[in-house]
Amino acid sequence: MSDHSLDLNALAQSIKDWGRELGFQQVGIADVELSEHEAHLKRWLAAGYQGEMDYMAAHGDKRSRPAELVPGTLRVVSLRMDYLPGDTQMAQRLKEPEQAYVSRYALGRDYHKLIRKRLQQLAERIQQQIGTFGYRAFVDSAPVLEKAIAEKAGLGWIGKNTLVLNRKAGSYFFLGELFVDLPLPLDAPHASEHCGRCSACMDICPTAAFAGPYQLDARRCISYLTIELKGSIPVELRTPIGNRVFGCDDCQIVCPWNRFARPTEQGDFQPRHGLDNSALAELFLWTEPEFLARTEGSPLRRAGYERWLRNLAVGLGNAPSTIPVLEALNARRDHPSELVREHVEWALQQHER
Numbered sequence: 001m002s003d004h005s006l007d008l009n010a011l012a013q014s015i016k017d018w019g020r021e022l023g024f025q026q027v028g029i030a031d032v033e034l035s036e037h038e039a040h041l042k043r044w045l046a047a048g049y050q051g052e053m054d055y056m057a058a059h060g061d062k063r064s065r066p067a068e069l070v071p072g073t074l075r076v077v078s079l080r081m082d083y084l085p086g087d088t089q090m091a092q093r094l095k096e097p098e099q100a101y102v103s104r105y106a107l108g109r110d111y112h113k114l115i116r117k118r119l120q121q122l123a124e125r126i127q128q129q130i131g132t133f134g135y136r137a138f139v140d141s142a143p144v145l146e147k148a149i150a151e152k153a154g155l156g157w158i159g160k161n162t163l164v165l166n167r168k169a170g171s172y173f174f175l176g177e178l179f180v181d182l183p184l185p186l187d188a189p190h191a192s193e194h195c196g197r198c199s200a201c202m203d204i205c206p207t208a209a210f211a212g213p214y215q216l217d218a219r220r221c222i223s224y225l226t227i228e229l230k231g232s233i234p235v236e237l238r239t240p241i242g243n244r245v246f247g248c249d250d251c252q253i254v255c256p257w258n259r260f261a262r263p264t265e266q267g268d269f270q271p272r273h274g275l276d277n278s279a280l281a282e283l284f285l286w287t288e289p290e291f292l293a294r295t296e297g298s299p300l301r302r303a304g305y306e307r308w309l310r311n312l313a314v315g316l317g318n319a320p321s322t323i324p325v326l327e328a329l330n331a332r333r334d335h336p337s338e339l340v341r342e343h344v345e346w347a348l349q350q351h352e353r
């Protein structure tokens, strides 16, 4: 930090204004004391709820101690950006078993690049104003407790569905963080939670992934099973997955606070290749080059082609026994991947019952 006589209050206000100019809907400032959340993380890890996501346990306490992760950090600027691309008929698609349901955050271009660029632009504007200072930007990064930071920065509360909820905006937003070495004035943490007696998210979860309020057993969560899990999807969870082929939004769709969610202003988050309304059978017939071309710069790339087929096979096993469904499955019966073949066999068995 170059100038200790800075007006930090004015700077904090400018950071918020610039953040909004850069397309974020809300900006808050938190300190680096996250011990309460560190304890919650440790309990969650001890229960084994992270499944194969070893990165959740990596970095030790640095995850919950920003000043250890990036020495010199005094504050974290937490920012949120809405991603819901208008009305994509979420509830309707879930009722159409031949259609694929892709989590709404993943319909458009990958958010990491866009948000990282905007955070960089924000840092540059701060630098223009005050000169060189220490910072580091994070977007959905493993070593950062971003939801805890957002709550501390006043952006919302962590709901029973373990997502950050905002009374005016629901939960369909991405989070980004700028770690800074500036002693900026703090925003008041979100004082109270507003879930009250509601438990709609826990009740609706198709795979009963909530071990209790605020406790998600990722090993049962459809987002984990369809995106993070590398191997075979546990057989007992395949039927409840329904037509969800990449992620799941059920615990958000049902949340009453999402009545207040607003559509995104970002063109990047609009659906590409008709992913908000495509038949499972049609997607299942994409060749690998087609998959690679159509998912370039998309969050779907995280699953990779083999897991994409695995997930679609599960969806097709849960679909009605129509000609396109059976033809698509039979076309992949001899797929070179054992993982795909095993899920295709399972799916075909569902149609023989």
Ligand code: SF4
Binding pocket: 159, 160, 161, 162, 165, 194, 195, 196, 198, 199, 200, 201, 202, 251, 254, 255, 256, 257
């Ligand atoms: S559905 Fe109800 S309990 Fe779940 S996060 Fe929303 S308000 Fe909280």
